Amino acid sequence: MINIIWVGMLVIGVIVGGMSGRIEQVTAAALQASEAAVSLSFKLIGVMSLWLGIMKIADKSGVIRLCTWLIRPLTRWLFPSIPKDHPALGAIMMLLSANALGLGNAATPLGLKAMQELQKLNMDKETASDAMCTLLALTTAGFTLIPATVIALRSAAGSLGPTEIVATTLMASLTANCAVILCDKCCQRFFGDRGRH
Numbered sequence: 466m467i468n469i470i471w472v473g474m475l476v477i478g479v480i481v482g483g484m485s486g487r488i489e490q491v492t493a494a495a496l497q498a499s500e501a502a503v504s505l506s507f508k509l510i511g512v513m514s515l516w517l518g519i520m521k522i523a524d525k526s527g528v529i530r531l532c533t534w535l536i537r538p539l540t541r542w543l544f545p546s547i548p549k550d551h552p553a554l555g556a557i558m559m560l561l562s563a564n565a566l567g568l569g570n571a572a573t574p575l576g577l578k579a580m581q582e583l584q585k586l587n588m589d590k591e592t593a594s595d596a597m598c599t600l601l602a603l604t605t606a607g608f609t610l611i612p613a614t615v616i617a618l619r620s621a622a623g624s625l626g627p628t629e630i631v632a633t634t635l636m637a638s639l640t641a642n643c644a645v646i647l648c649d650k651c652c653q654r655f656f657g658d659r660g661r662h
Contacts (some may be wrong), residue, residue, distance in 0.1 A: 524555060543603070543646070544596045546586070553582035557600060565610040576604055595653060602649050606641040609634050 482491035522528075540547070540554055547553050556579035563572040579600060587594040593601070612634045619627035 523559070524552075543599055546594065546596050547583075548586075551582070551586070553579060553586065553596075556582050560600075560604065561608070564604065564607045572604070576600075599649050602645045603642065606645040607638060608642045609638040 479488075479491055482488045536558065537549075537554075540557065544554070544557065556575065560572055560575040560579050563575050580597060583594060583597045583600065584590065587597065612630060615630060615634070616627045619630070
């Protein structure tokens, strides 16, 4: 469905550009967007490689297993359908850790890895499981303990107090996560699968 929407938007843009005599601007915008996409991809390669490498090292050294054991009561409550010691719990923990540190770009490959692990447990491959919906909701709300990326951007822009946003970011993300968890648990309890998909 999303592919159809994107194609529709592109076709409408080209038609409107052609009818208004601005087809050259449409072509220039398409080329600029393509160049920006490639540039962004190269910028993200380093961060993604770093965090995937850290995740692999943590997995091999047993750190993920230890941390998963420490936060097991929380993860068991949030993700009751995931078996104990499943790799999905480790991937979820790394994802939530990256979000907590405000490393949004680094969280992307970790989120994909977590979803791949959850898909292995999913009986209906065409529909998101409860655990997938919960993870997506938590990731979207994005609990942030230290907004490292925003602090770095503010510092690079010359802000005199780049860390002033920490308290407000913490409160906003904590409130958002509490609301998301409450809604998620209510949907699971009162509507079951029908309320989740």
